[in-house]
Amino acid sequence: MSDALINALSDFWAYQQRRPIIIKTGVQALHRLIPIALSRTATGKAVGRFLLGLYDGVTYRFDLKQLHRLAPREFEDCLQVLEMDYMPEVEVHERVEEGENLWRELIELWRSQPLGPVHPRSAPLNNVALHAKHRAPIEAKGIEAFDHLLQVAERGTHQSRIVGMFLMSLIYRNHYRFNLSDLRGLDIKLFEHCISVLRMDYFLYTQAGKP
Structure with a gap:
């Protein structure tokens, strides 16, 4: 059994332990x-x-830069839902009561609404200390993940295509909208790298307006 397969099985087992x-x-x-x-x-x-x-x-491709509109708690909530949806036992709307009706409302409300540009903003003052505390580990983990994703994007595999589109949506603002369900096609380690890059990207963007 190859080291790569052993590592993949180990990652899968660890993920299953965390799944609940x-x-x-x-x-x-x-x-x-x-x-x-x-x-x-x-x-x-x-x-x-x-x-x-x-x-x-x-149908509803998403511009990842729109996550910059969110306050830190809302952003982290989106990441938690995204992590839950990675290996879904049921579809996201089935996680809540009356989910079909709720998502029908969302479709009626937002299906034809343009998303418009996002502008940098400073982190709220009450979050500055929190951001400073976590800045180094967020950046270090995000940079390592980004470098690995770049290497994967150059390999010409099915996962490379997904990773490439993910990175394009982050790098080229308002031009590339991403199929969020494609993330389910990544192995666990690559998916976790995407989460780390999203967190770093959000952190750096919300800090952009600070002096």
């Missing part, structure tokens, strides 16, 4: 996000389109 808490925190986050997604605000639009992207990634 991933589901629990993901469902809790989803319940917090749904009221936001149904609000007629810029934040609601971003969250609504994100949830639609998990529901039908082909």
Whole structure:
């Protein structure tokens, strides 16, 4: 048995051990996000389109830069829902009561709404200390993950295509919209690298307006 296969099996086993808490925190986050997604605000639009992207990634491709619109708690909630959706036992709308009706409302509200540009903003003052505390590990982990994803994107495999489109949506703002359900096609380590890069990207962007 090759080292690569052994490592992949080890990663899968570790992930399965974490899966119950991933589901629990993901469902809790989803319940917090749904009221936001149904609000007629810029934040609601971003969250609504994100949830639609998990529901039908082909029809509702998502501009990853729209995550910059969110406050830190909302952003982390989106990541938790995304992690829950990685190996879904059920589809995202089935995680909540009356999910079909709720997602029908989201479709009616946001399916034809343009997403518009996102502008850098400073982190809220009460989050500055928190950001400073976590800056080094977020950047270090994100840079390592980004470098690895770049290497994967050059390999010409099915996973390379997914990783390439993921990176293009982050690098070229408002031009590439990503099929969020494609992330399910990545192995566990690559998926976790994508989460690390999303977190680094969000952190750096929210810091852009600080002096």
